[in-house]
Amino acid sequence: MTTTQPRHSRRTEILEDRPVNLDGFVEEWPEKGLVAMESDFDPAPSVRVEDGRIVELDGRARADFDFMDTFIADHAIDVETTEASMAVPSDEIARMLINPTVSRQDVLAVTRGLTPAKILDVVKLMNVVEIMQGMQKMRARRTPANQGHSTSARDNPLQVAVDAAEGALRGFAELETTLGVLRYAPLVAIALQVGAQVGRGGVLTQCALEEATELELGMRGITAYAETISIYGTESVFVDGDDTPWSKSFLASAYASRGIKMRFTSGTGSEVQMGNAEGKSMLYLEIRCVLMAKGAGVQGLQNGSISCIGVPGAMPGGIRAVAAENLVASMVDLECASGNDQSFSHSAMRRTARMMPQLLPGTDFVCSGYSGVPNADNMFAGSNFDTDDYDDWNTIQRDLQVDGGLRHIREDEILQVRNKAARALQALFAELDLPRITDEEVEAATYANGSEDYPERDVLEDLKGAQSVMDRGITGLDLVTALERTGFHDVAENLLTVLRQRVSGDLLQTSAILTHDFVPLSAINDANDYAGPGTGYRLQGERWEQLKKLRHVTSAENPETEVS
Secondary structure, eight states, X not given: OOOOOOOOOHHHHHHHTSGGGGSOOOOOBGGGTBOSXXXXXXXXXXXXXXXXXXXXXXXXXXXGOOHHHHHIIIIISOTTTHHHHHHSOHHHHHHHHHOTTSOHHHHHHHHTTOOHHHHHHHHTTOOHHHXXXXXXXXXXXXXXXXXXXXXXXXXXXXXXXXXXXXXXHHTOSEEEEEOSSGGGHHHHHHHHHHHHHHHOTTOEEEEEOOHHHHHHHHHTTSOSEEEEEEOOSSHHHHHHTTOOHHHHHHHHXXXXXXXXXXXXXXXXXXXXXXXXXXXXXXXXXXXXXXXXXXXXXXSEEEOXXXXXXXXXXXXXTHHXXXXXXXXXXXXXXXXXXXXXXXXXXXXXXXXXXXXXXXXXXXXXXXXXXXXXXXXXXXXXXXXXXXXXXXXXXXXXXXXXXXXXXXXXXXXXXXXXXXXXXXHXXXXXXXXXXXXXXXXXXXXXXXXXXXXXXSOXXXXXXXXXXXXXXXXXXXXXXXXXXXXXXXXXXXXXXXXXXXXXXXXXXXXXXXXXXXXXXXXEESTTTSBOOOOSTTOSOOOOHHHHHHHHOOSSEEOSSOTTOEEO
């Protein structure tokens, strides 16, 4: 007996071939934490204070606190105002968030006394548009910015340097790298820092590594900020990482002691991904992370699910939950580097939709890692956007008159800055007796797209050179001296000025970045002053004229000419 397969319509066959249907989707499973932001297993909001001490938090008595509860109760919640804040109805707080006549400071006066469950109760009431309205008012810094990745599949320091220079020129305020081989870190971190200062003076750089090496590079002045300091929302997962809230706080203080900007990293879905969500919703656990970061005294948080984005991305309402976690970080007065740093979908439409709740209202960093290299070279597992998307990103900014931190640059300018970065690193390596960079490599780097366009380097010699950086105690001042000696005075001056800013402590202010003329912008001197239409940051003036320019724009004066 023969069976025939059911016949499908041609339209269904076409839809089945769409990229979105390569994505994974799962049903909710609240008992295991597979629910984005509304679970019956989340605790009800409550707080009780006795003798100036929180003795009950979200239905749990102090005797039953886990260490996250203890840390949040003792360090993250304003004990003097918490009972009054908790008495404000959740819908009233939600309306405060979107009401332009209620100032950001008035909202913060309430939110600093809220428990994790109360915060969740507030944001659950808000749809995505309302979440964006809240973010527009609550982000710490008035001026939005963007952060880029500059990495290499071969850990090639020259590739990292030239892509950092191009990325800085395109507008990234921060640039981040990581490695395939940890031992390459000193060379790659140096390359990132030098390349960034060629592209634009004042760009801050970091090298994401295991924590001891990352801290040492920062202490030496070879990096300017730190970000990948992971925290988690359940005690069992936190302990699995051999850490506690107190050890992370101690690490944060070590960075602060040397003027190094730093933020923690967390994200909705991490506890599910690591197998122990303790039956709570993803967003509830992320709110605990946000408050833990606040209690530790760090400047901000990289959140927006980050490397766990596939988990909420597979759940109903998951991208709404990601937007909500970004808002929560801003609600408690933290800098928010809002994700968009790892690809989660085969669908270009879905990737764009995931980015809109951050791009449209603006966040402190719309991406905490736009890939300034082709995703094949992105050692952070691939970003939501990469170099192929530069023109699309710039066009969306122009279409909607929103500032996503980037701009179009003419190719002659790009080639010039890439070549200069390559020559600067070549000269620096020679001056410091590090592995040779050849003229052939400089030429390739000027015109390259990805790592396959570069001559292969001697890996063994590079690793020996990297170790010599550590053995000889090379510091940021040594880099300044070497650049000055080799004729790159402007790059040396840029780097020295960044190091001076660390000493001043300006980079420790919430949401601090440096402008092209090294003026610190932060929540102190560039505070978000949004109060409704016509107020707050507006894309206008010189910046808007920059963003109007694209690769292909027809001239009004001469319709046959394109303005590049």
